[in-house]
Amino acid sequence: MNSKKSDWLILPAVCIALANCEKVGSQDISINDYAVRVATTMLDTTTTLGVWLKSNPNDTVSTVYPLYANDYSFCRAAIGHSSFSNHHTTRFAVFSIIPPAGEQLPADTLNPAEQLCRLTTILVETEEMDSVSALALDNQLAKAIDAKLGDHTEGTRLTEGTTTGWAGSRTWSRPRARIVLATVPGRTARKVILEAYTQTSAVTDNDFFTANWQQADRERADSGRETLVDADSAIAWSGLAYIATDLRTALAEIRRPKERSDTLRNPGADSALVRAVIATRDTAPHLDPAHQAATLFAADLVRYAAVPYPPPPGNAAGPLYDTLQSIITEAEVHGFDPQFAFARPWLWQAYELDSLGRVGHLAFVRLLARGFNDDTECAQSIDFYQAMIDRGEADIRRGDTDPMVHFYVAAAYKAIFDLAQSSPGDYVDSLPPKSEGETARVRALEHFRTALSSLRSKSRRREAWNQAARLLLRKQSGPWWFCADEDD
Numbered sequence: 001m002n003s004k005k006s007d008w009l010i011l012p013a014v015c016i017a018l019a020n021c022e023k024v025g026s027q028d029i030s031i032n033d034y035a036v037r038v039a040t041t042m043l044d045t046t047t048t049l050g051v052w053l054k055s056n057p058n059d060t061v062s063t064v065y066p067l068y069a070n071d072y073s074f075c076r077a078a079i080g081h082s083s084f085s086n087h088h089t090t091r092f093a094v095f096s097i098i099p100p101a102g103e104q105l106p107a108d109t110l111n112p113a114e115q116l117c118r119l120t121t122i123l124v125e126t127e128e129m130d131s132v133s134a135l136a137l138d139n140q141l142a143k144a145i146d147a148k149l150g151d152h153t154e155g156t157r158l159t160e161g162t163t164t165g166w167a168g169s170r171t172w173s174r175p176r177a178r179i180v181l182a183t184v185p186g187r188t189a190r191k192v193i194l195e196a197y198t199q200t201s202a203v204t205d206n207d208f209f210t211a212n213w214q215q216a217d218r219e220r221a222d223s224g225r226e227t228l229v230d231a232d233s234a235i236a237w238s239g240l241a242y243i244a245t246d247l248r249t250a251l252a253e254i255r256r257p258k259e260r261s262d263t264l265r266n267p268g269a270d271s272a273l274v275r276a277v278i279a280t281r282d283t284a285p286h287l288d289p290a291h292q293a294a295t296l297f298a299a300d301l302v303r304y305a306a307v308p309y310p311p312p313p314g315n316a317a318g319p320l321y322d323t324l325q326s327i328i329t330e331a332e333v334h335g336f337d338p339q340f341a342f343a344r345p346w347l348w349q350a351y352e353l354d355s356l357g358r359v360g361h362l363a364f365v366r367l368l369a370r371g372f373n374d375d376t377e378c379a380q381s382i383d384f385y386q387a388m389i390d391r392g393e394a395d396i397r398r399g400d401t402d403p404m405v406h407f408y409v410a411a412a413y414k415a416i417f418d419l420a421q422s423s424p425g426d427y428v429d430s431l432p433p434k435s436e437g438e439t440a441r442v443r444a445l446e447h448f449r450t451a452l453s454s455l456r457s458k459s460r461r462r463e464a465w466n467q468a469a470r471l472l473l474r475k476q477s478g479p480w481w482f483c484a485d486e487d488d
Contacts, residue, residue, distance in 0.1 A: 378481045
């Protein structure tokens with residue numbers, strides 16, 4: 001490795017895309033040097049805001065999102081100024097709330113943003129200039145970057161609404177990262193922008209959006225499959241071979257990897273589930289409490305995993321839902337009926353029959369997630385969250401160490417914090433006072449930390465970390481699992 005390249009590579013990773021490090025200062029940089037800096041250094045998404053500010057102490061930190069798309073995970077932007085080829089530039093380094101490997105929360109919470117927020121995007125833009133000058137500068141930069149990265153592709157992978165008015169746009173792609181160069185409209189003239197972003201950025205890149213959505217979908221599916229382990233246990237505890245065979249047939253179909261476009265039903269698996277539910281209805285009342293609880297719980301979990309809610313009209317799962325819910329509720333159910341849509345009577349019975357046993361505990365955790373509410377699975381008032389807190393805290397005082405209990409109690413406390421920061425009518429008319437919200441914030445953090453110490457599910461760990469990080473930053477979000485309005 002030659003010494004010139006080695007010197008560049010050992011510069012701090014945050015000196016990306018003319019990042020105005022102290023080594024650069026305010027001197028004018030040549031176009032070729034500028035292109036080298038952009039083209040030979042990748043965005044390091046492990047770079048925290050604190051590390052960045054140590055290398056860029058003259059930056060201004062802003063809480064205003066500087067890009068052209070909404071970002072739920074936005075934390076801070078570090079803003080710096082420099083120039084190249086006699087053009088003044090402004091640089092925005094965008095930091096988002098992204099969990100680190102291991103989802104560890106910082107012990108020191110004095111400056112949480114500096115520890116929690118990680119680099120995802122750098123946007124550099126020039127001052128405004130006439131169109132001819134802007135396109136000329138765009139072309140010069142493109143040639144210099146081509147020399148380092150290879151030929152660009154014309155256009156961008158950004159959504160059309162994002163790029164309205166753009167001209168001369170080019171893209172250089174790397175795994176999980178891209179560099180975009182273009183001229184864009186200013187207030188009175190045009191300016192040149194150079195943007196480097198990663199797959200973790202909220203920049204509306206079509207390919208990255210799809211990849212992130214697919215990854216989240218896989219994580220949700222993995223999380224759903226993890227909960228089915230409890231169904232396996234309950235089936236074994238029930239000790240009823242003829243019901244177990246049909247439930248396992250249904251479970252095998254539920255676990256089978258499927259494409260989202262795969263909407264065909266498996267008649268054999270559906271028939272097996274119906275037989276198992278009918279057999280459970282007819283047999284469970286004659287069992288001792290422990291076996292009855294296990295049988296009801298197993299059938300409830302498998303039925304809920306197969307068709308949890310009333311499908312849209314015309315959906316192939318509609319008849320199966322109607323049949324199963326009619327058997328379980330002992331009522332004639334057809335499609336969405338508010339009285340029965342979220343009813344899970346067998347889950348409640350399993351809890352009541354075995355409240356201090358292993359099945360009862362598994363049922364308790366699921367009832368806790370729905371605020372021990374008979375009619376809905378989402379919050380319509382503060383009472384929902386208070387029920388979660390009261391039930392969960394009492395269970396923990398009795399010695400329960402299940403991290404999911406801590407997770408749900410933490411989520412309820414955080415919801416009260418979020419409601420305390422909202423306006424009347426946003427969610428509820430009567431809001432908790434700010435002081436109560438701050439107390440809830442502290443309690444939520446305690447429970448999230450406890451949950452993270454032993455949670456195994458990757459998706460749950462990320463959810464717990466993200467919720468806790470927002471609490472550390474005092475960043476309000478929508479209260480957990482609040483029912484959407486009918487118009488939403």
